[in-house]
Amino acid sequence: MCYYEQYSMPCGDWKWGNFRAHCSKEYRTGETCGMKLVWESIGLPDNCKYCIKIETKRGKIRKEKERIKRWRQEGNRRASISQSEEAIENMEREIWDLNEQRASVRHQRNM
Ligand SMILES: [Zn+2]
Missing domain, CATH: 1.10.287 (Helix Hairpins)
Structure with missing residues (x-):
């Protein structure tokens, strides 16, 4: 699992943003795994x-x-x-x- 920013939009949709951190499991390999976790949720002013x-x-x-x-x-x-x-x-x-x-x-x- 790895941490990403999450952008949320007024329409209720959201998307992943920038990669922020590896989880401890993936830290050693230096690669990102497929599982994404929310690091921080950022509200965007516009709909998707x-x-x-x-x-x-x-x-x-x-x-x-x-x-x-x-x-x-x-x-x-x-x-x-x-x-x-x-x-x-x-x-x-x-x-x-x-x-x-x-x-x-x-x-x-x-x-
Ligand atoms: Zn939308």
Whole structure:
């Protein structure tokens, strides 16, 4: 077991930071083992990159939905609406992918 810094982010995700110390068992070999322990937890001001991307896409979806609402009131904008709905669908798929990635890299070093 070896000790690392841990960065925690407001979104609730966290990642490993710099290596800090060997545990007594690994000290002799001078190598780091696979087991990581928290040396110190450091709070970061920003969400992880996945949550930031997801948040940006959610904002865009909100805007598209507002546009659709406006177009519905205007009438005669069916083409724009269906285009916009398609864009929303794509972004929702991307959010789903980002959530998958976020779950799979969770607690790994390169987040
Ligand atoms: Zn996050």
